[in-house]
Amino acid sequence: MHIPVLVDKVIEFLQPKENKIYVDATLGCAGYTEKILNISKGCKVIGIDWDQQAIEYSKEKLKNFLNSGNLVVVKDNFVNLKKILKDLKINQVDAVIFDFGLSTLQIKSCRGFSFNDETLDMRMSDSFTSITAYDIVNKFPQQQLVDIFYSYGEEKFSRLIAKKIIEYRKSKEIKSAKQLSEIVGNILYSRKKNLFLKNSKQKIELKFHPATKIFQAIRIFVNNELKNIEVGVKNAMDVLSLSGRIITVCYHSLEDRIVKNIFKNRNDFKIITKKPVVASDEEIRFNKSSRSAKLRVVEKI
Numbered sequence: 363m364h365i366p367v368l369v370d371k372v373i374e375f376l377q378p379k380e381n382k383i384y385v386d387a388t389l390g391c392a393g394y395t396e397k398i399l400n401i402s403k404g405c406k407v408i409g410i411d412w413d414q415q416a417i418e419y420s421k422e423k424l425k426n427f428l429n430s431g432n433l434v435v436v437k438d439n440f441v442n443l444k445k446i447l448k449d450l451k452i453n454q455v456d457a458v459i460f461d462f463g464l465s466t467l468q469i470k471s472c473r474g475f476s477f478n479d480e481t482l483d484m485r486m487s488d489s490f491t492s493i494t495a496y497d498i499v500n501k502f503p504q505q506q507l508v509d510i511f512y513s514y515g516e517e518k519f520s521r522l523i524a525k526k527i528i529e530y531r532k533s534k535e536i537k538s539a540k541q542l543s544e545i546v547g548n549i550l551y552s553r554k555k556n557l558f559l560k561n562s563k564q565k566i567e568l569k570f571h572p573a574t575k576i577f578q579a580i581r582i583f584v585n586n587e588l589k590n591i592e593v594g595v596k597n598a599m600d601v602l603s604l605s606g607r608i609i610t611v612c613y614h615s616l617e618d619r620i621v622k623n624i625f626k627n628r629n630d631f632k633i634i635t636k637k638p639v640v641a642s643d644e645e646i647r648f649n650k651s652s653r654s655a656k657l658r659v660v661e662k663i
């Protein structure tokens with residue numbers, strides 16, 4: 363199942379202690395929460411996720427901590443953190459942890475996050491999001507596709523891909539992630555091959571699937587990810603107690619830039635990680651998802 367990324371570093375920066383209250387704002391498969399609760403039996407964790415599957419999975423996995431009252435699991439968007447705490451009658455917390463991106467549960471959920479999926483949905487939560495990836499690629503106008511691909515995927519062939527998608531959908535619906543990844547893959551592969559063959563006779567090898575950036579862009583748009591990060595992190599900073607910490611784990615430059623800028627502009631916080639912490643070669647070897655992870659920590663002063 364999901365292998366938590368940089369979990370030892372998260373624990374090192376958190377130093378879980380009795381009687382402290384921590385928020386795991388992206389509970390996922392509860393990898394961080396489980397470790398925190400096992401280290402410090404007397405602390406309390408509020409675990410938040412907006413994905414029903416993550417909630418059910420974590421509740422079952424950590425039912426002992428739920429029963430003992432050390433764990434509270436809430437299904438919500440983490441941007442609503444202030445209201446969540448108010449409902450629980452909690453004024454301040456000692457740390458908030460964000461681990462952005464997808465859990466393995468989601469990647470394997472056949473909701474369109476993987477290149478070979480038969481559906482094209484990409485919503486992390488069907489309670490808090492409405493537009494699907496299907497709607498975007500089949501209904502959005504060409505210029506809006508260009509904007510999404512460019513802004514959220516930083517894909518330099520955005521115009522070409524949007525144009526080809528519009529041409530394709532005139533004769534056929536794009537129903538699955540598999541179909542989308544093949545359409546984008548074919549466009550980019552032939553484009554890159556032409557560019558490459560001008561300079562070399564070698565076979566081209568691509569490190570990532572050619573549709574990676576387009577999938578990232580659509581997923582970010584569907585789940586309003588960047589706005590959520592901005593609002594969520596700022597709200598978390600407001601509910602921290604003195605010496606409390608925010609720990610974030612980002613997986614691409616768009617996420618990391620938002621977090622870095624928020625942290626940089628707050629003089630009531632001290633930056634603990636001058637440079638982001640990244641995974642060791644050993645961690646990357648046994649957990650591929652850690653290869654792009656960047657961990658940042660700030661402390662309220």
Ligand SMILES: C[S@@+](CC[C@H](N)C(=O)[O-])C[C@H]1O[C@@H](n2cnc3c(N)ncnc32)[C@H](O)[C@@H]1O
Binds near residue numbers: 365392393413416
């Ligand atoms: C990478 S996983 C977290 C994995 C977790 N740290 C673990 O060790 O198992 C990210 C989780 O954050 C959740 N998530 C993303 N955006 C969210 C939001 N705005 N509100 C609540 N949960 C969110 C996703 O549904 C997903 O389950």
